[in-house]
Amino acid sequence: MKSSTVHVPAPQAGSAGAASASRRAFLQKIGLASLLTGLAGFGLQSLRSLIPNVLYESPQKFKIGLPSLLADGVTFLEGRRLYVVKEGKSFHAISGACTHLGCTVKYTKLQQPKQVDINGEKKQITAEFHCPCHGSKFYDDGTNYAGPAPTPLHWYKLSVAPDDGQLIVDLGDEVERNFRLTV
Numbered sequence: 001m002k003s004s005t006v007h008v009p010a011p012q013a014g015s016a017g018a019a020s021a022s023r024r025a026f027l028q029k030i031g032l033a034s035l036l037t038g039l040a041g042f043g044l045q046s047l048r049s050l051i052p053n054v055l056y057e058s059p060q061k062f063k064i065g066l067p068s069l070l071a072d073g074v075t076f077l078e079g080r081r082l083y084v085v086k087e088g089k090s091f092h093a094i095s096g097a098c099t100h101l102g103c104t105v106k107y108t109k110l111q112q113p114k115q116v117d118i119n120g121e122k123k124q125i126t127a128e129f130h131c132p133c134h135g136s137k138f139y140d141d142g143t144n145y146a147g148p149a150p151t152p153l154h155w156y157k158l159s160v161a162p163d164d165g166q167l168i169v170d171l172g173d174e175v176e177r178n179f180r181l182t183v
């Protein structure tokens with residue numbers, strides 16, 4: 001009977017060592033890559049934390065909505081202490097802060113229309129602004145005529161935002177009392 005011999009190749013010490021070394025190098029590369037990724041992420045987060053989470057837009061300038069959505073007449077924006085007046089297609093904005101010591105003036109409808117003289121111009125008004133603190137009174141255009149308020153109420157510039165058509169008020173830009181924005 002013939003016996004057969006199977007030759008199993010003897011493990012080659014040299015090639016096994018090389019495989020193990022390349023596996024080690026590969027694992028080291030992966031380790032290094034994840035370490036670098038982690039460090040990069042951490043670095044980015046640290047940098048981001050140095051930048052305050054705010055909009056660099058002047059807080060003096062803000063949008064108040066679409067002109068078509070504003071009610072005709074006078075709208076009081078309480079948080080801004082601002083009266084926005086809409087007369088058809090014309091808009092203007094008057095400060096609600098009394099020019100004496102800064103109390104908020106109240107828009108007050110008159111019992112009956114009143115003839116007034118504002119800078120030599122006769123005008124009929126139906127409302128005024130009254131200050132509850134020390135009694136200053138202003139005509140409907142903000143002209144002071146009674147009480148300790150030394151100057152008229154401030155008027156601020158209105159414009160239309162080019163991106164969405166909303167009205168923009170700029171409290172940093174005071175305008176004359178004949179200013180009107182027509183939309």
Ligand code: FES
Pocket residue numbers: 098099100101102103131132133134135136147148149
């Ligand atoms: S704060 Fe308005 S009258 Fe004094």
